[in-house]
Amino acid sequence: MQITVTVNGAERTADVEPRLLLAHVIREQFGLTGTHIGCDTTSCGACTVLLDGVPVKSCTMFGVQADGREVTTVEGMAAGGTLDPIQEGFKEEHGLQCGFCTPGMMLVARALLDENPDPTEEDIRWAISGNICRCTGYMNIVKAIQWAAAKAAESKTAEPAAVS
Amino acid sequence: MLPAAFEYHRASTLDEALALLSEHGSEAKVLAGGQSLVPLMKLRFAAPEHLVDINRLPGLDGLDEDGEGLRVGALVRNKALERSDLLRSRYPTMAAAAPMISDPIVRNLGTLGGSLVHADPAGDWGSVMLALGGSVVLRSSRGEREVPAREFLVDTFTTSIEPDEVLTGVRVPAPAPRSGGAYLKMERKVGDFATVAVAVQLALANGTIRRAGIALTAVGPKNIEAEAAEALLAGAEPTEEAFAEAGRLAAQAADPISDVRGSADYKRHVVEVFTRRGLARALEMAQVS
Numbered sequence: 001m002q003i004t005v006t007v008n009g010a011e012r013t014a015d016v017e018p019r020l021l022l023a024h025v026i027r028e029q030f031g032l033t034g035t036h037i038g039c040d041t042t043s044c045g046a047c048t049v050l051l052d053g054v055p056v057k058s059c060t061m062f063g064v065q066a067d068g069r070e071v072t073t074v075e076g077m078a079a080g081g082t083l084d085p086i087q088e089g090f091k092e093e094h095g096l097q098c099g100f101c102t103p104g105m106m107l108v109a110r111a112l113l114d115e116n117p118d119p120t121e122e123d124i125r126w127a128i129s130g131n132i133c134r135c136t137g138y139m140n141i142v143k144a145i146q147w148a149a150a151k152a153a154e155s156k157t158a159e160p161a162a163v164s
Numbered sequence: 165m166l167p168a169a170f171e172y173h174r175a176s177t178l179d180e181a182l183a184l185l186s187e188h189g190s191e192a193k194v195l196a197g198g199q200s201l202v203p204l205m206k207l208r209f210a211a212p213e214h215l216v217d218i219n220r221l222p223g224l225d226g227l228d229e230d231g232e233g234l235r236v237g238a239l240v241r242n243k244a245l246e247r248s249d250l251l252r253s254r255y256p257t258m259a260a261a262a263p264m265i266s267d268p269i270v271r272n273l274g275t276l277g278g279s280l281v282h283a284d285p286a287g288d289w290g291s292v293m294l295a296l297g298g299s300v301v302l303r304s305s306r307g308e309r310e311v312p313a314r315e316f317l318v319d320t321f322t323t324s325i326e327p328d329e330v331l332t333g334v335r336v337p338a339p340a341p342r343s344g345g346a347y348l349k350m351e352r353k354v355g356d357f358a359t360v361a362v363a364v365q366l367a368l369a370n371g372t373i374r375r376a377g378i379a380l381t382a383v384g385p386k387n388i389e390a391e392a393a394e395a396l397l398a399g400a401e402p403t404e405e406a407f408a409e410a411g412r413l414a415a416q417a418a419d420p421i422s423d424v425r426g427s428a429d430y431k432r433h434v435v436e437v438f439t440r441r442g443l444a445r446a447l448e449m450a451q452v453s
Contacts, residue, residue: 018215019168019169019170021166040206042199042202042203043355054272055268055272056272057270060198060199060206060273061198062215065217065219108269129267129354129355130266130270130354130355131269
């Protein structure tokens, strides 16, 4: 079946069997391997992508369901070569070790901050509770997201006033 | 694992979906959130030959009340239920259950309606609907019918839905004036199925219990309504002793298996404790509502 998906802002097409999972379509048809497959049971969240801005587990839906829709993967986070504040935060606060859960964590963080730019620690921990990390014990992931929220707030206040 | 091959149909109208179900009947499954169905298909415990994707059907995402009570459309996602002020203020059992379903990412796609049709005994919504006396609305090209949850949930992964029917919505009776509810869930970690969960609803009249709804998750072949416990409480004074006895009766109604999540004895014990606690919580809420 022919599908057209807007991936990280660009239209991509593929001819896929309906049973191919979105995670497979992203990795194999679109060649974007930042989305990881970590479990077989919808438990780990390493496959998380944004579907029309909303976090979904790409291993638990079919590629054909994304036909005509927008998908954001980790590769889409750095706009024009500039890191997303979340990516900077993971760097500054050592928010990763092996990096396997990281794309999913960062995309969930992106969706959280888009909706709630000033989350509490509890908000953050709640938002990432669908993503498992085997390395870090989560503390630095939380700090990385807090760093990103603070950085984004700082850039906002530093913006020059609009010239009318 | 990859699911077995199937034919995929994306319906753009309800009539189209119903026509597809009439044609393919028992070889077809409806796909909404897919957060229960797709995992089963990946394990090949389910291998429908046809999937009818209803996610783009208009008009199925309503969440509101009419004269009789709550109406939840088939495509209302668990995330919307988790955030609903309407549920928080008027349907506290549902408001308590919603945030405990799976994890926040799965809640972005999963639906209340889908959970009921899937009828996993460890599914949270089934117990909530039993405790609240909710019902499902089923449509086919032959017409529409409304079925109470206690008739709809027949057995493990088995409902009374016909092969050519699609669930279009769920209904819950409007809350009585002095009522409250709770949902207590024990899980090993976020996203795990319940070890044990208990749904409670209580309605008071003149200081005594007018109606009690108690239903159990993950402790039997299907969601279990603790009818003896409910009958004991109907018309009774809401005392600690009554709640303790209700807890014991609810534990007796449970039929858990011993597995990695705990022994049958342990799970029965948790049923008793959660029933008592849930009733106490519901009572507190009912007394100030």
